[in-house]
Amino acid sequence: MKRINILDENTANKIAAGEVVERPSSVVKELVENSIDAEAKDITIEVEEGGISLIKIIDDGIGIYEDDLEKAFMAHATSKIKSAEDIFAINTLGFRGEALPSIASIAKVYLKSKFIDSDSGNEIKIEAGEVVEKSKTSCAKGTVIEVRDIFFNVPARKKFLKSTSRETSLISDIVTRIAISHPEISFKLFSNGKKLLHTYGTGKLEDALRSIYGKNTCDELLYFEEHHDIYSIYGYIGREAISRGSRNNETIFVNKRYVKDRKLAIAVENAFRAFSTVNKYPFFVLFVDTYPELIDVNIHPTKAEVKFKDDRTAFKLIFDTVHGALKEDVMGEFTLPEE
Ligand code: ADP
Numbered sequence: 107m108k109r110i111n112i113l114d115e116n117t118a119n120k121i122a123a124g125e126v127v128e129r130p131s132s133v134v135k136e137l138v139e140n141s142i143d144a145e146a147k148d149i150t151i152e153v154e155e156g157g158i159s160l161i162k163i164i165d166d167g168i169g170i171y172e173d174d175l176e177k178a179f180m181a182h183a184t185s186k187i188k189s190a191e192d193i194f195a196i197n198t199l200g201f202r203g204e205a206l207p208s209i210a211s212i213a214k215v216y217l218k219s220k221f222i223d224s225d226s227g228n229e230i231k232i233e234a235g236e237v238v239e240k241s242k243t244s245c246a247k248g249t250v251i252e253v254r255d256i257f258f259n260v261p262a263r264k265k266f267l268k269s270t271s272r273e274t275s276l277i278s279d280i281v282t283r284i285a286i287s288h289p290e291i292s293f294k295l296f297s298n299g300k301k302l303l304h305t306y307g308t309g310k311l312e313d314a315l316r317s318i319y320g321k322n323t324c325d326e327l328l329y330f331e332e333h334h335d336i337y338s339i340y341g342y343i344g345r346e347a348i349s350r351g352s353r354n355n356e357t358i359f360v361n362k363r364y365v366k367d368r369k370l371a372i373a374v375e376n377a378f379r380a381f382s383t384v385n386k387y388p389f390f391v392l393f394v395d396t397y398p399e400l401i402d403v404n405i406h407p408t409k410a411e412v413k414f415k416d417d418r419t420a421f422k423l424i425f426d427t428v429h430g431a432l433k434e435d436v437m438g439e440f441t442l443p444e445e
Pocket residue numbers: 136140141144165167168169170178179183184185186199200201202203204205206207249
């Protein structure tokens with residue numbers, strides 16, 4: 107007769123990690139989002155060997171209160187919500203309280219933090235979910251977290267990692283997206299000591315895009331913006347000159363959260379195709395802002411997808427606005443001859 111076992115917390119976290127922590131870039135995403143939720147203005151990300159040997163994030167956010175340091179690594183431990191209803195009015199990127207325990211269950215983690223109102227900081231070391239050291243330490247305001255040897259205790263999952271260069275480029279992709287959605291924060295990304303990205307936190311989307319993609323790309327971008335009772339949309343659409351054979355340069359944010367949404371992407375693509383002579387994908391950055399209660403972000407553990415209560419209105423608004431911006435650009439080329 108088969109009997110039922112209740113899994114211990116560590117085992118449960120290790121299994122849950124399968125959903126949140128797919129690869130180094132997912133760890134980077136979760137940690138950087140924690141820094142943003144902590145109101146950091148300066149975030150440095152250092153990775154080695156595609157993040158497989160080391161991911162280090164340094165932020166100048168509010169930090170973690172001394173007594174909460176160990177708690178932060180427990181399952182369902184979050185400072186961001188108190189009840190299930192709260193997720194329908196969510197203002198933070200995190201809320202599931204799963205990232206830290208998941209990451210700590212499959213790697214070696216060191217975290218050092220100084221809470222904004224404290225005089226000194228604290229550090230903690232956790233390996234495969236077990237606390238191995240905890241002490242007081244002196245440190246600057248904010249939080250430093252190091253994640254080493256991802257999947258060292260789950261060889262079956264480590265096997266699924268790609269080459270270090272592929273993992274590095276996935277990390278660079280995610281940091282790029284996050285940096286675009288937060289032009290008010292300065293981001294630096296280093297891979298094996300080499301600087302891959304640097305934005306300056308001026309607060310201007312245009313500046314962030316220029317730092318990331320360079321002047322030539324930015325010269326081909328057209329700004330669009332439109333406000334509707336429940337949706338505000340804005341962003342940049344690239345002219346045909348910078349279109350691509352892949353969807354790599356399509357970026358969508360819903361309430362500042364980077365998401366993959368086919369429907370919204372198609373709204374932009376359709377508008378672009380109306381003016382394009384080649385069969386390529388547009389470069390675009392699209393921001394959709396709406397009331398948090400009109401979307402559901404909790405349909406996927408990595409929150410990469412969102413569900414709209416009414417995505418038809420959003421679709422039409424996006425199509426019309428992007429179409430309008432491209433049309434105006436084309437029309438601008440045909441100025442009437444002066445009398
Ligand atoms: P969630 O982000 O869903 O709340 P996490 O497991 O990612 O869950 O983090 C747990 C808690 O640890 C957070 O709610 C937050 O209070 C704290 N925390 C994590 N990272 C940071 C950070 N960089 N700065 C300040 N607090 C942090």
